[in-house]
Each structure stands twice: as structure tokens, then as C-alpha cells.
Amino acid sequence: MNKKTVRDVDLKGKRVLMRVDYNVPIQNGVISDDRRIRETLPTIQYILDQGAALILMSHLGRPAGTGYEAEFSLKPVAERLSELLGRPVKFAPDCIGPEVEAMAAALQPGEVMLLENVRFHKAETKNDPEISRQLAKLGEIFVNDAFGTAHRAQSSTEGVAHYLPAVAGFLMEKELEFLSRATENPERPYVAILGGAKISDKVGVIENLLQKCDRLLIGGGMANTFFKAMGFEVGDSLVEDEAVPTAKAILDSAGSRVVLPVDVVIADAFDNEANTRVVAPNEVPAGWRILDIGPKTVETFKSALTGAKTVVWNGPMGVFEMPRFAEGTFAIARLLAELDATTVIGGGDSASAVKKAGVADKMSHVSTGGGASLEFLEGKVLPGVAALQDK
Numbered sequence: 001m002n003k004k005t006v007r008d009v010d011l012k013g014k015r016v017l018m019r020v021d022y023n024v025p026i027q028n029g030v031i032s033d034d035r036r037i038r039e040t041l042p043t044i045q046y047i048l049d050q051g052a053a054l055i056l057m058s059h060l061g062r063p064a065g066t067g068y069e070a071e072f073s074l075k076p077v078a079e080r081l082s083e084l085l086g087r088p089v090k091f092a093p094d095c096i097g098p099e100v101e102a103m104a105a106a107l108q109p110g111e112v113m114l115l116e117n118v119r120f121h122k123a124e125t126k127n128d129p130e131i132s133r134q135l136a137k138l139g140e141i142f143v144n145d146a147f148g149t150a151h152r153a154q155s156s157t158e159g160v161a162h163y164l165p166a167v168a169g170f171l172m173e174k175e176l177e178f179l180s181r182a183t184e185n186p187e188r189p190y191v192a193i194l195g196g197a198k199i200s201d202k203v204g205v206i207e208n209l210l211q212k213c214d215r216l217l218i219g220g221g222m223a224n225t226f227f228k229a230m231g232f233e234v235g236d237s238l239v240e241d242e243a244v245p246t247a248k249a250i251l252d253s254a255g256s257r258v259v260l261p262v263d264v265v266i267a268d269a270f271d272n273e274a275n276t277r278v279v280a281p282n283e284v285p286a287g288w289r290i291l292d293i294g295p296k297t298v299e300t301f302k303s304a305l306t307g308a309k310t311v312v313w314n315g316p317m318g319v320f321e322m323p324r325f326a327e328g329t330f331a332i333a334r335l336l337a338e339l340d341a342t343t344v345i346g347g348g349d350s351a352s353a354v355k356k357a358g359v360a361d362k363m364s365h366v367s368t369g370g371g372a373s374l375e376f377l378e379g380k381v382l383p384g385v386a387a388l389q390d391k
């Protein structure tokens, strides 16, 4: 990575302002998945060990941006972080303003403070330089460890980096390292697997991956649009008619490097209790819809993955939220777990799928950022990364 990290700066006695992605699921004040908090602990520990005071900032959900809303408060996160760190974590009632500045100035080396949700201010998401400057007043060095929001140019991710020396944290470094390993100089064979609902969301990713990978396996709802492009009738399946020409062009240019499902699980309703059948993709009757890949497809994908040295996976193979249509997605998760390869899982649904399948710890890397990892795979420059100092 050509960006400076916390290792490249002197942190002793400094006040460090660090952007983290603590956008965790919270219901009634209880955090149901604290992975994003735990993933930042190595950077936090390192900064404190260097003798710095640490001010953390994050967003949570999508508040209106007009001030405090209890539902989106980061207070439960401060409490969880304090348990995980085994030390007190102060909590600031806002992210800017004189009171917060005084609290930041009073923070001693080794102390930690979390600011309230940065998105309580609309200016944050607009990357307003005024709020960036106010945030920058709180620290002397800016650390960005929020890979999950690095694809957004906002005051706390990008703007503030213009007013303070800005470096990456360890989580950011790890994410970039694994994702670039998969995209820049992959060990071959390099197989990419894409799924999820729509092809239109992922055209850029498909095109960029096809320039680099040896094989691209496509499942999930997006495969239906390819079937349509091949002239198959797919009943009531999710299809994007306007993307059919794109799918056709991709098939024409990529030829056999694109591997599509050879059988599919179809259902007579979008319902876990629906009647189901396994058929070839050109045998979907009217009134039925494709909701998962079939067992022969799992075997086909298994052969395509044999010997792979690098695998990137983004998007489920079916409607895995319903147990009856989750088997294809879980089967792919288990296949990846058995490979002797660098396996990189794009965040979001694929990350929760490997977790649900119980194989998350068998993957080389499970990204904490869904949107950010997709944009990275698309070859885009992430503004939150671009703003960091070069080595």
C-alpha cells in the first residue's frame, strides 16, 4: 500500500482523531453484531500504546441530519467499546462545538473518547469544509480506519483529511491489502463469483473483473438477465429487461470465461413455504420464479474453482434470507472454505452468508465494507483513501 499508516507517524503525546465505521445493528439499545467494533481494536490499542489520546468518530444509520435522535445515538457503542477495551470510554454529546472541543483538549494520553453520531449534522454528508475544519480542531493527526465508508467523500472521511496529517489505520490497511491482492496482481487461477439481485448495480464490477480474472461465476438474481439474453423464458423471475443488451454484450465478449448456472431452484411463489422444483434455466414455467442455484450448478462451480489460487466473492447465489433458498449460497461458502487459495469476501450479504454458514474464519479476508469493496472491485478510487498521505 502506498499510503502512510499509523506506523509512519509519531503519535506520542498527540491527540489523535480517528474515523471508524461503527455503523452496527442496534435494537432497543442492544448491539446484535459488534464485529465492526472489534475489528478496530488493534488500531486503537496501538495508538494508546504509543502514548496518544484518542478521539473516535463514526456515523450510525441515516438520521435526518437535524440534530440528536435517540435511535441513532452512538452511546451503546461507547459502552460496548469500553467492555471490549477494558477501560473507560468517554462519550461526547455531539461531534463538534465548544463543549466537545473542551472535552477533547482535556483528554490525557491513554484516554479514549467517542463522539456522538457525525450524521446528526447534515453538513457532514455534504462534505462541508466548515464542519471538516471544526472536526479537525479536535485532534492533531487524523487516522482513517473506516473502510466501510471510504467510498463516500464526507467531512469525517475525506474533508477532515485536508486539515490534518492523515494516515490509515490497520483495518483500512488490511482491507486495501487483501482487495488489491485480488485485483492488482492476483495469484492465478483467479476466479470471481458474483451474485445478488441486479446486474445493473454491478456492470462496472463485472467489466473490471473480466479484465483480470480467469473465470467469472454468476449466480443469484443477476443470472436471470443473462438467461433472458440467451433467449430463455424465465417466468416470474427477477429480470432487468433494460440490462439484457448489456448482458448479451458481456456474454459475447467474455465467452466461456463467464460460467452461468446449469440448474436452478424455482418456486411458485416468493415464499419460503412455496412449492419448489429444480429445473434447467431454459425450463422455467410461466408463473414460477428462480430463487436459488441448483445442485448441478454447485458441482459446476466447484469444478470451476478447483485449483483456484485467488477467489473474490460478492453477492448471494439466491434469496438466502429464506432458508429454503439459502442452500446454494451456503454451498458456495463451504466450497470456498475448503480451497487452498486467497479468498476475499466482499462485505454486505456475502459477509453475512459466510458467517451464517459458519465458515467466516476459514476465509482469508471478510471485508467490513459492502459498498466500498464493490467500488474498489470496480476499479474506482475511494475518496477516503485518496485523501490519505502517500508514503
Ligand code: AMP
Residues within 6 Å of the ligand: 195, 196, 197, 198, 201, 219, 220, 221, 222, 238, 290, 291, 292, 314, 315, 316, 317, 318, 319, 320, 321, 349
Ligand atoms: P445485492 O444487494 O445486489 O447483492 O443483492 C442481494 C439480494 O439479492 C439478497 O437480498 C437476495 O435475496 C437477492 N437475490 C439473490 N438471488 C435472487 C433471485 N434469484 N431472485 C431475487 N432476488 C435474489
